[in-house]
Amino acid sequence: MAQLIVFRLMSPVAAFACAPVLTGMIAKTKAFFAGRRGPPLFQSYYDLIKLLQKGAVYGDTSSWIFRAGPVVSLGAALVACCLIPFASFGVPLSFSGDLIFFACLLGVMRFFTVIAALDTGSPFEGMGASREVFFSALAEPVFILGLLSVARGVPSLRMDDIFGAGIGGTLATRLLAGTTLFAVTLAENARIPVDDPATHLELTMIHEVMVLDHGGPDFAFITYGASLKLWLFCLITVRTLLPFHAASPITDSILTALCMVALAGIIGVVESVMARLRLIRVPQLLAGAGALSVLALLFGLGVMR
Amino acid sequence: MKLFLMLCIFAPAAVSTATIPLRARPNLQRFAGVVVALAASIAGLWTAACTLVTGDILTFHAGWTMPAGSFSLSLDGLSAVFLIPLFILSAAGAVYALEYMKESASGRNQGFAWAYYNILVSSMALVVTASNGFLFLIAWEIMSVSSFACVLHNHEQTESREAAWIYLVATHIGTAFLLVFFLFAGARCGSLDFSAFARHGFSPHASSFLFIAGLVGFGSKAGFVPFHVWLPRAHPVAPSHVSALMSGIMIKMGIYGLMRSMVMLGHFQPWWGYLLVSIGCVSGIAGVLLALGQHDLKRLLAYHSVENIGIIALGVGAGALGVSYGIPSLAVLGFCGALLHVVNHALFKGLLFLSAGSVLHAAKTARIDALGGLIKKMPATAMGFLVGSIAICGLPPLNGFISEFLVYLAGFTGLSSSSVPVFGMSAALVGSLALIGGLAAACFTKAFGTVFLGEPRSNTKSPRESGPFMRAPMYGLGAICLIIGLFFGPLSHFLAVPAGLLASVPSAQAAHEIFRVTPSLAGISYGSMLLAAAVAALFLARKALLSKRPVTTSSTWGCGYGAPTPRMQYTASSFAQPVISFFGRVLGVKPDESGPESPFPAPWKFHSHVPDLFLDNVYIPAFKAVDKGLSRLRWLQGGKVHRYVLYIAVTLIALLMWNVLWPN
Numbered sequence: 002m003a004q005l006i007v008f009r010l011m012s013p014v015a016a017f018a019c020a021p022v023l024t025g026m027i028a029k030t031k032a033f034f035a036g037r038r039g040p041p042l043f044q045s046y047y048d049l050i051k052l053l054q055k056g057a058v059y060g061d062t063s064s065w066i067f068r069a070g071p072v073v074s075l076g077a078a079l080v081a082c083c084l085i086p087f088a089s090f091g092v093p094l095s096f097s098g099d100l101i102f103f104a105c106l107l108g109v110m111r112f113f114t115v116i117a118a119l120d121t122g123s124p125f126e127g128m129g130a131s132r133e134v135f136f137s138a139l140a141e142p143v144f145i146l147g148l149l150s151v152a153r154g155v156p157s158l159r160m161d162d163i164f165g166a167g168i169g170g171t172l173a174t175r176l177l178a179g180t181t182l183f184a185v186t187l188a189e190n191a192r193i194p195v196d197d198p199a200t201h202l203e204l205t206m207i208h209e210v211m212v213l214d215h216g217g218p219d220f221a222f223i224t225y226g227a228s229l230k231l232w233l234f235c236l237i238t239v240r241t242l243l244p245f246h247a248a249s250p251i252t253d254s255i256l257t258a259l260c261m262v263a264l265a266g267i268i269g270v271v272e273s274v275m276a277r278l279r280l281i282r283v284p285q286l287l288a289g290a291g292a293l294s295v296l297a298l299l300f301g302l303g304v305m306r
Numbered sequence: 307m308k309l310f311l312m313l314c315i316f317a318p319a320a321v322s323t324a325t326i327p328l329r330a331r332p333n334l335q336r337f338a339g340v341v342v343a344l345a346a347s348i349a350g351l352w353t354a355a356c357t358l359v360t361g362d363i364l365t366f367h368a369g370w371t372m373p374a375g376s377f378s379l380s381l382d383g384l385s386a387v388f389l390i391p392l393f394i395l396s397a398a399g400a401v402y403a404l405e406y407m408k409e410s411a412s413g414r415n416q417g418f419a420w421a422y423y424n425i426l427v428s429s430m431a432l433v434v435t436a437s438n439g440f441l442f443l444i445a446w447e448i449m450s451v452s453s454f455a456c457v458l459h460n461h462e463q464t465e466s467r468e469a470a471w472i473y474l475v476a477t478h479i480g481t482a483f484l485l486v487f488f489l490f491a492g493a494r495c496g497s498l499d500f501s502a503f504a505r506h507g508f509s510p511h512a513s514s515f516l517f518i519a520g521l522v523g524f525g526s527k528a529g530f531v532p533f534h535v536w537l538p539r540a541h542p543v544a545p546s547h548v549s550a551l552m553s554g555i556m557i558k559m560g561i562y563g564l565m566r567s568m569v570m571l572g573h574f575q576p577w578w579g580y581l582l583v584s585i586g587c588v589s590g591i592a593g594v595l596l597a598l599g600q601h602d603l604k605r606l607l608a609y610h611s612v613e614n615i616g617i618i619a620l621g622v623g624a625g626a627l628g629v630s631y632g633i634p635s636l637a638v639l640g641f642c643g644a645l646l647h648v649v650n651h652a653l654f655k656g657l658l659f660l661s662a663g664s665v666l667h668a669a670k671t672a673r674i675d676a677l678g679g680l681i682k683k684m685p686a687t688a689m690g691f692l693v694g695s696i697a698i699c700g701l702p703p704l705n706g707f708i709s710e711f712l713v714y715l716a717g718f719t720g721l722s723s724s725s726v727p728v729f730g731m732s733a734a735l736v737g738s739l740a741l742i743g744g745l746a747a748a749c750f751t752k753a754f755g756t757v758f759l760g761e762p763r764s765n766t767k768s769p770r771e772s773g774p775f776m777r778a779p780m781y782g783l784g785a786i787c788l789i790i791g792l793f794f795g796p797l798s799h800f801l802a803v804p805a806g807l808l809a810s811v812p813s814a815q816a817a818h819e820i821f822r823v824t825p826s827l828a829g830i831s832y833g834s835m836l837l838a839a840a841v842a843a844l845f846l847a848r849k850a851l852l853s854k855r856p857v858t859t860s861s862t863w864g865c866g867y868g869a870p871t872p873r874m875q876y877t878a879s880s881f882a883q884p885v886i887s888f889f890g891r892v893l894g895v896k897p898d899e900s901g902p903e904s905p906f907p908a909p910w911k912f913h914s915h916v917p918d919l920f921l922d923n924v925y926i927p928a929f930k931a932v933d934k935g936l937s938r939l940r941w942l943q944g945g946k947v948h949r950y951v952l953y954i955a956v957t958l959i960a961l962l963m964w965n966v967l968w969p970n
Contacts, residue, residue, distance in 0.1 A: 056855035060862040062761055064681045066692075072848065076840035080833060094836065096829025101714045102702065104740075106837070109701045112747055119755030119876070122679075123862045127755075127876020134751055135884040138744030145740040146733070149721060158718055203865065214863060218851045222844065284888055295733070298721075302729055 011090040016082040019258065020232035021045035021225070023265040027192075030269025031199075045228060052221035060214055062122040070117025071215060071222040074110040078226040078233075081106045085236055086165040088253040089246060095161040100148050103160065104141065107189070110226065111137055118211040125203045129210035132280065136195065136207070139284055140188045143291040147181035150174055150297035151241050164240040170301060177297035179242035184290035186234040190227070192268055194278040194286065205277075235264050307353060308366055311381060314350035314393070315431045318342050318424035326417040336404055339420035343400035343427065347393040350431065354386035354393070358800045361813065365437070375440025375498050383803035384569070385434045387645050388555075388562045391652030392434070394786070395554045396427040398779035399547035402660055405775040406547060406667060419459060423548065426452040426556075433559050439488040439498035446484065446559075450477040453556060456548040457540050469539040476526060476536035483523030487567070491516055503570040513571045517578055520567040528560025529615045531589040535921040537612060538596075542604035542672070546663020549604060553611045553659060554652035561618055561648060565808055568622075572810070574630040576727065582623030583731045587738040590616030594745040595889050598752070598882040599916025603662045603672045606753055607655065610698060613742060614651045617713065618644045620735050624716040627728055629810055636719045636728075637809035638819040642801045643712030645808075650705040650790065654697035657783040661691040664776055665757060668769035674756050674878040681758040684771045688758045690780035695750040697787050700743050703834030705790035711830065714739060715823065745885065752881045761872035792834055795827035879914045886916060894919045 025042040032039025041047075059067065083094045084103050096102075115134060118126035152163050154170020170178075188195045191208035203210050212223050239260045247253040278286060321342040325335045357364060364381040381389075400423070407419060429452055432445035454477070457470045492498040495506040508516065526533035537557070541549045568574070593613030600606040621644030628637030664687040665680060666672045681688040697704040717739065720732030771777075790797070798820050806816030864870045886895055894917055902910045 053851060054855075057852055057857045059857070059859050061859045062679070062862050064759065066681065066759060072844045073841050076837055076844055079840045079844075080837045083833075083836065094829060094833055096826045097823075098711060098715050098718065098826045099829065099833075101711055102830060102833055105701050105707055105743075106833075108699065108743065108747060109696075109837075112696065112699065112701060112751060115747075115751045116755055116759065119751065120759040121862045122760035122872070122875050123864060124874050124876050125863075125865070127881060130751065130755070131876065131881040131884055134744075134748035134881075135888070138741065138748050138885065141744040142737045142740035146737055149718070149736065152718075153721060156722060158715075217855070218848050222848070280884075298733060302726075 005091075009091040009093045012085065012087040012092050013079075013082040015087045015090075015254070016085075016229060016232050016236075017079075019261075020228040021049065023231050023235060023261065024228050026262050026265035027269040027272065030266045031273050034270070034273035045224070049221050049225055052216075052224070053218055055217035057217040057219060060121050063117075063120045063214070066113075067117050067120040067214075068219075070113045070120075071219040071226070073113040075222040075226040075229075077106045077110040077113075078229040081110075081233060082229055084160050085233055086161050087236065088257040089165070089250050090254075091165070092161050095159050097158045099160050100145070100152065100158060100163075104145055104148075107230070108141075110230070114211055114223075117215075121214045123214065125206075125210045125213055128204070129207050129213075132207045133211060136188055136283055136287065139287040139291075140185050143181060143287055143294055144185045144189075146291065146294040146298060147178045147185065148237075150178045150294060150301050153298070153301045164237060164244075173300045174297045175241055175244070177293050177300065179238060181290045181294040181297065182234070182238045182241055184286060184293075186231075186238055187268070187271070188283070188287060190231045190234060193272040194275050195283050197277045232261070235261050235268075239264055307356065307364060310349040310353045311364060311366065311379070311435070314346040314353065315379075315428055315435065317349075317428075318346045318396075319421075319428035322417070322421040322424035326415065326421050328417060329415045332416045335417040335420055336407075339424060340400045340404055343424060344397050346427070346431075347397035350389055350393040353381065354389040357381055357386040358383055358803065361803050372440065375438045377441060378438045378499065379432075379435045379441075380437035380500070381435050382807070384562075384565060384807055387649065387801070387804050388434045388558060389431065391558070391649045392427070392430055392555045394783075395551055395652055395656045398656060398660065398783055399423070399551050402547045402550075402663070402776055402779045403545070405773050406545065406663060419456075419545075422452050422455040423551075426456060426548075426551065430555060430559060434562055437500045439492055439500070439503075443481070443484060443488060446481060449556065449559065450474075450481065453477075453548075453552055456552075457544040459545050459548070460543065463543070466543040469536075469543045473536045473540040476533070480523045480526035480533070483519050483526070484563075487516055487519040487523055490519070491570075500566070500570055504572070508571055508573070510573070510575065513573060514575065516567065516571055517575075520564060521581070524560040524563035524567070525585070526560070527557060528564065528619075529557050529589070529612045530585050530619060531592045531612065531616070532920045532924065534589070534593070534612045535918060535925055538600075538605050538608040538918070541608035541611070541659075542602055546604070546659055546666065549608075549663070550656040550659035553608060554656040557611060557615060558618075558648050558652065561615070561622070561644075564622065565644075568626065569807055574626050574810075576627070576630045579623050579625075579627030579630055580727070580731060582619050582626055583735055584623075586616045586618075586620035586623050587734055588616070589613065589619060590738055590742040591745070592616075594742055594749060595885070595893055596916060596918065598745065598749045599886050599893065599895070599914070601674055601878065603665065603674050603677075603753065603757060604659070606674070606749065607658050607662060610658075610746070610749070611651075611655060613746065614647065614655070614698070617710065617739065617742065618647050618651070620739065621645075621647060621709075621713045621716065624713065624720060624732070624735060625809060627720065627731060628716075631723070631725060631728055633719065633723060633728070634809065634811050634815060635819050635822070636716055636723070638805050638811065638816045639712055639716035639719060639823065641805045641808040642798075642820060642823075643709055643716055645801055645804055646712060646794075647709035650697070650709045650787070653783050653787050653790075654694045654704075654706060657690055657780055657787065658694035658698065660776070660780050660783070661687045661694065664690075664772045664780070665769075667772060667776070670767075674753065676764040677757045678760045678763040678872065678875065679758070680762075680769060683769050684758075686771060686777045686780065688754075690777075690784055691754055691758065693784040693787060695754050697791070699747045699750055701747075702830065703788070703791045703837060705787045705794070708791060708794045708827070708830065710739065710743065711826075712823070715826070748882070748885060752878050756876075756878040756881065760875045763872050763875065763877070792831055795824055795831055798824060798827055883914075886914075893917075894923075 024045045029039045086092050115130045118130045196207040325338045366379040368377040370377045429449040436442040460466045495502045529537045590613050597606045597609035621640050624640030625637045697706040700706040700710040717732045717736040720728045802817035803813045806813035
């Protein structure tokens, strides 16, 4: 019984413990392309610890919504980590149709981040919030259709089955769905080509500027929540493209962790070799990803072999 | 039980009409109006709950002196599902109106406003329980006319009169189609009773014709695109509790009529499902896109009603597809999702309209771009609007998520079927529902953020929070939304009887299908409670972290600008601009190309406007053409009485000759 509980809890615990490594890996890869040594791999952890030890400054325009935003968005991210299995471990919360619950938890995260941004009364946050809701409105159907094309191949509607033990679906479906999900990962996690996380120009930011006014523990919650979201999207993409299973749980965990780090490296490569797209081109990227996801769905039906 | 039913249907109208002459005692009129509404609500909710729990059907039959039809009522599971939100909203609206209408009707006979409201409630209860076509049409007409009278409350304003006129014309065009529906069906069956319709097997052509007539007639009341044009004009000008009632439950009377006619026609054909899913996709997406472009808070909420009716149509379409292709799980899930969304939308749309009314009452304007920062002055209203926004975006842990989840599950069931049309329709359903959800989140962050957050954008006089009678209904509706969101699992089997009726399966099988979904609903409850627990834990953790550290306030960072003003904030139009310009071609938005011209430019204005394409390009030209054509016949109306007497005589002689020459 205790073993079952531990087995189920390993997935969220792995997410909580290892998520900031991915952002460190992306930073290391970008530094390598720039000919630098870059910050240490665990720099994100040091940043979080530093932020947690600071005080807070709140704007006098803001209300309780601004104080609630980081708390609710991190809470939603923590619950979302309880839905997706890591390696061959189980999950604490699994039911048929939890795809939609996952997507809507991300929606809760986004809703509260956006209204916390609007609470500051600053035009920068308003600009970032406006772009964010537009891109995520377009990314959501793409994401759900991509997940569905994988789910239909398994066939199951539980993420535990789809990304855990299930190895169903044709290679074509998985490749197309994986590409779609990679594009959504870049869009939802504020990576180039959708948004530049390292820019200092507020007028060009999307995600970074929405959280401009937060500091201290609030900013620690937001950064940690963003790294959890990146972990979850990378896990989904890795499990879609490589639905393997090794013999023992430990080998499986190490292999999955290595694949996640490799995917983070690939994201770093994409960030280093591409420039960020013009804002009016981002919907075209998402529409292209949407077309791929519809194709993946059709391949799954067996209409086009 | 039958006494309760009679009471809840007829008491509000009777009592409020009786108080109309008491002009000198407005307090008595208000008191009587509220008390009878509350009493009828309690009686009605009790009756509807008993019907849903026991599965019995209450019937009542009486003869009357009208030339056709009979006075027969019947309350089954399907009617009970619609009675529940009706009575919750009517009670909430009545309590709200105690304070809301206090100032607006001074000097006038308030009894009329209360009477119109209570007659509207009574007529809607009668529409839902009527089981004879003639009685149904009478109740439908009373509902339309009393809502017209309610909308005309502020009849001194031109906009109010025009909106009410458009509404009156639209509802009567719909009623014309309903007349065709009932007359055709009655001619085929020989009787206008619903039970006779259900027993009679209509031929495929007849049932197709009846379906189209019913779709147009009921769809225009429900607000399907392209029949929706009256909705965004009539709902903003009505008093807010009336808007809540109209948007929450009156448009659902169209859905009720559609569902009841589908039950009566039996033998679903596949193209009904295709048509309903397509209407759902178009209404949902068009509704939310048009809502994004609105500058008036209540008109934005009215367009969102169009969107949610689209979601309900998606559920009904999925159910229809399931019945015609013989997939019981798809049918039951689709209809359950639609029925639950009827109840949920009534609750959260009512909550949103009541809070918007509170804003209008306090700030005297509903223009979004003139408001701002209201959360500090009106915290309860802001909380109500926030709860309503989270619910309407379909986010956990509230009730909007549950009904959208059921419609998604119906879509997933369709996607795993092997028939290509069902697959295609389900893919369209899932894609549109996801897009609608994303755009709705964009729209409500815009509305909530611009109206309640930030700094006030204009110098409206300092608004005060509404009184207890306006706040109590908001708290009540929000609490019900939360309860349904967290604990729907045990309540789900009450939908078995109505869903089984709609899906043409025995209610035991429907209960079995719903039972298969119960673990998912339980999982959602656990997840939502886990979310609440996580948020609470993080809040305590932050409080502990900050307890020993300095916490100060300062002004918002504006890139070092020394003198920030509230006008520098993002406006609602700017917030929605990326979405509107992306969908510009579809919406018919013409970009404002002009700009300041010379080196020393004069003052310049920018105005953004999202037109309603159907009104401008279809209805207004059509009505103008009809007007032009009919104006050629104006010579018939000479104005002289003896000419009219001549017309009567000529018509009578013609009819007599027709009767003589062709006696049959």
